[in-house]
Amino acid sequence: MNARAPKGTSDMLPDVARAWEHLQRVAQELFALYGYEPVYTPLFEHTDVFTRGIGEATDIVSKEMYTFEDKGGRSITLRPEGTASVVRASLEHNLTANGAQAKLYYAGPMFRYERPQKGRMRQFWQIGIECLGAPEPTADAEVITVLWRYFESLGIPSTNMRLLLNSMGDEACRPAYRDTIASFIRGHAADLCDECSRRADTNPLRAFDCKDPACREVMAGAPLLRDELCEECATHYAAVKAHLDALDIPYIEDSTLVRGLDYYTRTVFEVQVDAGLGSQNAIGGGGRYDRLMQEYGGPATPGLGFALGFERTLLALEAAGVQIPAVPRAEVFVARVDDSVTAEVFALSQRLRDAGVAAELDHQARSLKSQFKQADRLGARLVVIVGPEELAAGEVTLRDMSTKEEKRLALDSATADVIAALGEEGTD
């Protein structure tokens, strides 16, 4: 057989898995400050949850979904992102009925069939929040602030990051602007790449995203939505910016920021970093999606949220030289001098563990020397040495690994004495 993880996936061995848990722990603590609660939705959904929500013409839906038919003949798709599922679940369970607000966060793997490269995997992890039922611009500013604070609290210097902000308008002003851009593109088709020319009919706004120098030059002269927002959108956008200003969140307005999902309305944003990420420089992003729940047949319910990628965040952390806090694998190592004391070693280890102390022992019963090496590697602060000599006196030896001091403990009170010794150590 092929003992290899599928293309675009990777095993997260302990070093990486620890970092993963750190990212989640920091997120949970931060999100709780803002009142967000956890939610777990299925890793797969009925395909139309994504086709209707994200949009048929988007790259995600048109070429990146893991879609298959299950044995019941249903079309099933592995989730390529989190928002659609959360909104679907909120509708299904009426979380926002009668004007209620729901603040939810999720974390887990997403799936997109793409060619892997730096910062891009077929199975990748995202953590995100969704704020449903809140049309107010303070909600926009809050969500953006949570994203920014998250990266800050992980230790990414704010000077390494930039927050891009834009408004995509709503149903009142975007269609007209869309037409404007479409005809602008048709008018300049000769100077644009094939892809962009085609975009006139499918997704004209995306032409702003093209990296082709010729296209960029042409699009630099295109009319901007910023100048054609309807009054409500303009007011909302101005308020969002004012709230961010008040919190000193340093955004950069980017009228070419057009995110690749159809459901966005009004506010969209993205956090980018330069170092460490290759060409995938966005570590998080999101926006407002006031029409998404209606798209699923529910009542008009505003909402917005963000998602951030674990793999990319980790790359950004590495580039910034941030160390993930290491957790010692053992506080105490119980060493045995020879096989005659195996039973006592095993029993004492368990008593320590039952008392809440991380205790380790060597099942292989190697030499005392190698047990000490092991204790050292595990980061144990104390080693309890159990040997025939001290056992005959009903005692064990306790060694402090940093001071090298040793003392005898009565076996009967060893657990309490070890805990006391750990306590003393912790205070200095």
Added chain:
RNA sequence: GUGGGUGUAGCUCAGUUGGUUAGAGCGCCGGACUGUGGCUCCGGAGGCCGCGGGUUCGAGUCCCGUUACCCACCCCA
């Protein structure tokens, strides 16, 4: 889907113009007067040299194919 790069011990890599038992560092295991760590020293285990063909007296080293990974384009987290 397109293009480029790389595949040699657990990890990071050397391997000269093809030539005898394929190397280093780190890690791992053991030892240094034998019940004790982090330094140093000594020893040891561990390699279908990605896979399949071909050229050759002889290929890790050249040629062809294939596959995997990496990076880039597209796009996004």
